[in-house]
Amino acid sequence: MFSKNIFSRYFTSVRQIAAFSILTAILAALLIGGITSLTLHSKRETGYDTLTEDVRKYLSTFFEDLQSTAASIQPLTLSDCHQVSAELTSRAAFNANVRAFILVRGGEAYCSSATGSMLMGMHQLVPDINTNENVDLDIMQGTPMMPGKPTIAAWFKNPVIEGQGIFATLNVNLTPYLLFTTRRSDMVSLAIIASDKALTTISNNVMNVSELPPHPTRVVSIPGYPIKIALYGKTWPTEDIQLSILTGLVFGILCGALCAYFLTVRVRSGKEILTGIKRDQFDVVYQPVVDAENLKMSGAEVLMRWNHPIAGSIPPDAFIAFAEAQQLIVPLTRHLFALIARDAKRLQHALPPGARLGVNLAPSHLHSPTFKEDILAFAASLPPNHFQLIFEITERDMVKENEASSLFTWMHEQGYEIAVDDFGTGHSALIYLERFKLDYLKIDRGFVNSIGLETVTSPVLDAVLTLARKLSMTTVAEGVETPEQAKWLIDQGVNYLQGYYFARPLTLEQLKVWEGQQKEYDELR
Ligand code: C2E
Numbered sequence: 237m238f239s240k241n242i243f244s245r246y247f248t249s250v251r252q253i254a255a256f257s258i259l260t261a262i263l264a265a266l267l268i269g270g271i272t273s274l275t276l277h278s279k280r281e282t283g284y285d286t287l288t289e290d291v292r293k294y295l296s297t298f299f300e301d302l303q304s305t306a307a308s309i310q311p312l313t314l315s316d317c318h319q320v321s322a323e324l325t326s327r328a329a330f331n332a333n334v335r336a337f338i339l340v341r342g343g344e345a346y347c348s349s350a351t352g353s354m355l356m357g358m359h360q361l362v363p364d365i366n367t368n369e370n371v372d373l374d375i376m377q378g379t380p381m382m383p384g385k386p387t388i389a390a391w392f393k394n395p396v397i398e399g400q401g402i403f404a405t406l407n408v409n410l411t412p413y414l415l416f417t418t419r420r421s422d423m424v425s426l427a428i429i430a431s432d433k434a435l436t437t438i439s440n441n442v443m444n445v446s447e448l449p450p451h452p453t454r455v456v457s458i459p460g461y462p463i464k465i466a467l468y469g470k471t472w473p474t475e476d477i478q479l480s481i482l483t484g485l486v487f488g489i490l491c492g493a494l495c496a497y498f499l500t501v502r503v504r505s506g507k508e509i510l511t512g513i514k515r516d517q518f519d520v521v522y523q524p525v526v527d528a529e530n531l532k533m534s535g536a537e538v539l540m541r542w543n544h545p546i547a548g549s550i551p552p553d554a555f556i557a558f559a560e561a562q563q564l565i566v567p568l569t570r571h572l573f574a575l576i577a578r579d580a581k582r583l584q585h586a587l588p589p590g591a592r593l594g595v596n597l598a599p600s601h602l603h604s605p606t607f608k609e610d611i612l613a614f615a616a617s618l619p620p621n622h623f624q625l626i627f628e629i630t631e632r633d634m635v636k637e638n639e640a641s642s643l644f645t646w647m648h649e650q651g652y653e654i655a656v657d658d659f660g661t662g663h664s665a666l667i668y669l670e671r672f673k674l675d676y677l678k679i680d681r682g683f684v685n686s687i688g689l690e691t692v693t694s695p696v697l698d699a700v701l702t703l704a705r706k707l708s709m710t711t712v713a714e715g716v717e718t719p720e721q722a723k724w725l726i727d728q729g730v731n732y733l734q735g736y737y738f739a740r741p742l743t744l745e746q747l748k749v750w751e752g753q754q755k756e757y758d759e760l761r
């Protein structure tokens with residue numbers, strides 16, 4: 237039962253298609269939106285890493301170069317200003333990153349590359365520089381020559397003589413990074429921090445560290461120099477989220493629409509069934525029916541199979557209901573007839589003359605205007621006088637069709653027999669059994685299943701068999717799976733048996749083999 241209608245149940249009604257498509261759309265939107273936001277996020281994080289790393293490298297090289305230049309001019313501090321000022325000026329002029337070199341002796345700045353001789357205590361000139369350190373850095377709002385232009389001030393102590401060293405004011409050119417950051421719409425900003433002051437891309441003035449935004453995205457320091465780089469950027473900026481939502485929405489709508497289109501146009505239109513017929517995806521198998529008296533095969537029931545290329549083997553319960561919903565049961569049954577006719581010549585060798593061939597009819601076919609025509613054509617396509625055709629119809633269908641009575645009379649006149657299929661599962665309308673004069677009663681396998689389960693006898697089954705006898709109908713038990721069930725049914729006077737215990741539905745080749753090696757079933761005698 238669980239597999240019943242897997243195919244039709246989901247896709248037949250517009251509402252179900254809509255629900256399925258909306259679900260697909262939501263899932264696709266979430267998936268694509270999620271992937272987009274993660275991709276953007278990771279791209280952004282990589283961008284931040286690259287940017288901080290670039291600035292770090294730039295400053296590293298910058299300070300290393302500067303330090304080696306400073307080392308090379310340390311000897312100038314041994315001389316007086318007038319002796320070395322020309323050289324000092326040219327060294328500063330040739331170093332693009334340096335505004336001024338200042339020579340320091342005994343803690344006093346005494347010679348500047350920009351202004352020549354001077355005399356000013358270092359603690360007065362740059363109070364925040366600690367001249368006891370080998371290297372110290374500070375950020376200043378400006379220099380006497382360039383008062384409004386912030387600068388980094390660097391101190392390099394003479395390693396040999398106490399109180400002597402080189403002081404430099406620098407041009408730190410953040411322009412390329414500034415360009416890079418302002419181009420980015422998410423407003424990434426950078427800060428170079430020394431002691432408690434910062435040079436930033438936010439402001440043209442020196443800022444206090446306390447004025448900086450509180451949570452930098454990245455902080456890196458430069459080994460050997462008391463300086464840090466901080467990067468400020470958003471990890472989940474609004475525009476990324478908006479872009480992700482938009483992408484998710486577009487893809488979601490697209491997937492949902494595609495899904496709805498596919499289900500409506502391709503599946504719901506019944507194209508699948510027609511394609512299946514055209515591509516020969518349907519097949520028939522035969523399940524032997526055994527005579528309870530001699531335990532020999534008396535005939536077989538034809539069962540259809542669909543080997544769908546994508547869905548695999550689709551059970552008949554599912555595709556019959558599907559075909560009915562699509563109004564394709566007539567072409568499908570005609571195809572079934574054609575498949576049987578295709579087998580008929582070889583089927584003759586597996587089934588003896590007079591063998592009963594049970595064929596299931598779908599209710600809507602019974603009602604179709606071409607019904608009689610189809611049945612006659614089918615009968616004509618079989619070898620003459622070989623098979624006794626039994627059409628199996630469920631009791632539900634008789635309840636529905638008012639014209640059933642005249643149809644049944646016509647079928648009897650043509651020499652076909654009629655079996656009530658799945659007896660006991662529908663809304664049992666016993667009155668129809670009396671009215672219609674039917675030949676066989678197929679007891680549903682649900683009843684047969686219960687044999688040997690709860691009680692030794694089954695009162696309902698008893699009643700059904702009594703009823704069949706009273707109506708002089710022949711009985712067939714379906715779904716016989718164990719010898720106990722078979723034995724019990726035989727003892728109760730059931731006429732025919734069908735079920736896995738005797739044989740599963742078989743292909744034509746398997747049926748021939750099975751027929752050739754029929755067992756004696758001694759355990760039932
Ligand atoms: P049904 O007419 O009652 O067919 C008998 C079903 O019971 C078959 O299932 C058969 O394989 C299964 N069966 C037989 N013996 C046993 C057993 O011992 N144990 C169990 N558990 N099952 C057993 P199948 O082939 O899956 O067919 C299911 C239903 O689909 C059929 O029930 C019939 O109503 C419908 N069907 C099958 N072929 C056709 C067809 O060609 N045309 C129409 N209209 N309906 C068909």
Ligand code: CA
Nearest residue numbers: 537596628657
């Ligand atoms: Ca049947």
Ligand code: CA
Nearest residue numbers: 657658678714
């Ligand atoms: Ca049945």
